Amino acid sequence: MPREAYSELMKAIAAGKFVFTGEIQPKKTAHFDDVIRVAKILKGHVVACNVTDNPRAHAYLSSLSAAYIIQREVGMEAICQMTVRDRNRLALFSELLGAVALGIRNVLTMSGDHTSLSDNPAAMPVYDLDTAQFVYMVRKMVDEGVDLEGNKIEGKVKLHVGIVGNPNADPLEVEFLKIERKLKVGADFMQTQVVFDVEKAKSFLREVQGYPVPVLVGIFPCKSYGVADFIAKNVPGISVPKEFMEELKKAEEIEDNSRRKSRVEDVNVRYFTDFIREVKRTTHASGIHIMAVGYEGVVKTLVESVP
C-alpha cells in the first residue's frame, strides 16, 4: 500500500501529475533576502524546490532555516537537503524533528561532498550514519514513531525521505545495487544527479523501473558556455553533448546583450524541452528537477514550453 502523502510534491505525484522542482542554494550570509528573491522567481512554476545543504562542503546559510523561510514568506514548498557529513545521528534526528515542527515535509538525504573539497578543509567529516542508514532512521521516525534506539517520539512525524541516484556513475552496476539497497530500506522518492544525455536518463530509468518509487530526473540549464564547459570538465562521469555546447558558444558571439541572453535561453529551452518531452513520453519518470542555480529565470519558460 502506498504511504500517505504529506507534502504537495508527493500529493502531486500521487495524483499522477508530471511535476517540476527547482533548486535554491543559500549563500554565505546571515540574511534571507537572496533565497526569498530566488524563491519568488521559481514560485508557481515548480511544485517544490530543493534547498541545498552546504554544497561542495562550503559552509553557507543553513538549509533548514532557508527552507522554512521560503515556505513561510514565499509560500512555496521546500525539499530540505540534508547531508550526513556535518551531523551525527543525534543532530540529524533533532534537526528532522525541528524541520517537521516548522512544516517541512520533504527531506533529501545526501552523503555530502567530502570535507577535502571544502572552503574549510580542516573541518572534521562526521559520517556517523550513511545515507542508507539515514533513510532507515527516517522510516523509524515516520512509520514507528521512534528514534534509532526505539525511544518514543511524541506525536506524528509527517515527512517524506528522498535519495539521489546517479545515471552518470561508472561502474553503473554498483550504483544500481546501492540504489536497490536504499529503496529496500524505504525511500519515498528519488532524484537523479544532473544528466544531459537523454538516452542515459532513459536507460537509467529502465533499470529502476521495477521499484515503486517516483523518480525525478535532474537537469542543468546552462547560463553560458562557460558554465557548460565547467560542468563537462569538472563533474566526473558527465557528458555534455557537443552540439549543445557549440550552440551555446555561437550564441555567445552575439554582441548585443539582450539578444545574446535571449539566444542562450533559446538554446537551453530547445535542448531541454526536447529532453523533457522525451522523458515524459517514453519513461515512468514522475517529473524533472531543474537545477538552474543562478539562472532561475529560465525555469518559467522551460516549464511552460512542455505541455
Add this chain to the structure above:
Amino acid sequence: MQTTPEIVELIITKPKAPEKILEMTNTYKKIFIVGCGTCSTACQTGGEEQVKEMAERLGVKVIGKAVVESPCDLRLVKRDLGGSKQLLDEADALLILSCGAGAQALAEHTGKIIIPGLDTIFIGKIERIGRLYERCRACADCIIYETGGICPIVRCSKGLLNGPCGGMANGKCEASGHTRDCAWVLIYNALKKQGKLDLFTTFRPPMDRSKKAQPQEVVNR
C-alpha cells in the same frame, strides 16, 4: 632465523619537523632520547639509526639514548631501560621516537617531561620503504568478512557502511580528486569474484560507536 615478511602491519609514524622539535627541546639542558625497536624501526622513524641522527642533531644536550624493543610494552621498557636509570633520573626531558602509545607508556613509567619526536599517523601496512598504507582504524567492530576483506571504515574516505556515495566516478573517490580507488568499488569487485554479491546489497545498520566513545581498556585479570 627470523625472516622479514614482505608486508607488515604496523603503527605508522612520521618525524615531526626539525623546527618543531627544536622549539620543544630548546629550554631543556639534558635530554635522553628513546627509540622504538618495532614499528618505528620498520618505519625508519625511530630505530637505532634515527636515534643516533637525532642525538647528533641536538648535540651536547643529549645525555643518553636507548632503543626499547617495544616502548608500548611496559615489561620491555623496564627491561631495556633498567641500565639507564641514573641518566633517566638526571634528564630534564625525554625525546621519544615512537608512536603515541609508546611515548605515553614512557611518560607513565618515568614521570618525566615527554617530547614527542614523531607524529602517529595510522595503523597500516608497509609494502616497501616509502610505501605505507592505512588499513585499520581500530573501530572495535571488524566487518571485513562482509566486505571482501576490504575495510570501508578506513578505506572509504567517508567511512560508509553502505557505499559507494555519489562522489564515486570512474571507480575513483572524490576526496582524492578521483585519483584513489573507491573502496566500495573495490569491495564490489572482491565480492563479485568471491560469488558473494548478496553481501554487497545487504543493508548494514548504523554502527555502534559506543565501542569507541571512551578510552578503551582490556583488563582480564
